[in-house]
Amino acid sequence: MFEAGLWARSLPTFAAGTLLAGTGIGLAFRRGVGVGVGVAQRLAGPRRRADLLSTNFLFASTGTIVPTPALGLLDQTINQDVATLILAVAVVATTLASALRRPTTAIA
Incomplete structure (x- = not known):
């Protein structure tokens, strides 16, 4: 959004x-x-x-x-819209990868 x-x-x-x-x-x-x-x-x-x-x-x-300085670095080299899109994709990919590796049972 x-x-x-x-x-x-x-x-x-x-x-x-x-x-x-x-x-x-x-x-x-x-x-x-x-x-x-x-x-x-x-x-x-x-x-x-x-x-x-x-x-x-x-x-x-x-x-x-970490995402804030990453966005600043990307914005220095490429268009702001593309920089935020790259960062959004990276955040979503990291979140999905973490969710898929998450244990399904509670750790005691």
């Missing part, structure tokens, strides 16, 4: 896509950090828990930050 708003030059579609994307990344971040915190609480000893939690948070934050 974000990409469609950009290509169509439609502010309402672009804004709706931005809200949808922001909600999605917020939920994914919350889920990723929440699961990581639960695993750290169960598996890590008290002396290592802070290290594990901070590493989990660092990786979760990196996943939400």
